Amino acid sequence: MSIRDFVDSNFHHFNAGEVKRTAQSLASFIANGGKIFLTLAGAMSTARIGKTLAPLIDAGHIVGISCTGANLEEDIFLLTANSHYRSVANWRDLTAADDAKLFTQGMNRVTDVCIPENQAIREIERSILPLWHDYSDNNKSALPHEFIYQALLEDRLSLSGNLSESWVLAAAKNNLPLFVPGWEDSTLGNIFASHVIQSNIAIETIKTGIHYMTELARWYQHQDTPLAFFQIGGGIAGDFPICVVPMLNQDMQKTVPLWSWFCQISEATPSYGGYSGAPPNEKISWGKLTTTTPKFVIESDATIVAPLIFAYILDQ
16 A cells, blocks of 8 residues: 555544645645745754655755754764664663763764764764865855755765765755755854854855845745745744745735745644744734635644655655
């Protein structure tokens, strides 16, 4: 039985039913010429979302991605140091002393998996630092992901993972528009700041979130296909790009279409005033969605649900 047949046959009610309705609606949206704008929060790259996301990019279904700096770099960490990652089966039972031991071993834990400091993080630093210096020395600047794209496409990185499972590599090869708001809040962002403080790298070498927003505004105005806003998690990865529509229409007095389809996979609640849990109808009042926009909310674990929906779309 295919993934599509399995979901259609077995997912009926509650979150399962919402997963099926979302997948069926998105498949229909794509069949009618629509494309997906994806947002990635959380630790989706470390969860290996690239296994299903990279094929979705290669198939041409994804036209743009907004992600946290962590998701950008952690896909490359995995691609560089796959064989050095360590799984932690009993992670709920770890003591503070156990985590301190992991620290001394250079293993950075994310729930049940550890990212190796030297083979992943420091290896990327050694590979990308010459690029930062070159741009700084020549008074050039670029967006954070453009340095990653360049390092990948110029074979500057020593890769040990499965190339077909890297969504960032697929994005680089397809020159996919990428937007990484708040990149400073990432490991590589911290590393860049440390080099600005300690060495002669100019702070202007890496462009900021305002540059990303202006690029996003320019890009959005040139889109000629309906866009589905598929949001995984909450936070800045989702809040940043969805705001480009009211910015263009209200702040710049332009006339651009609102997002044509919306889905959010999240376990956040709206009860405490958090943006991450805001229901879709709230976005109508901000000029982001319309009353007729197809809207779906799946209150579940995105590491389980997103691969299912991606596989459903790919299961032609």
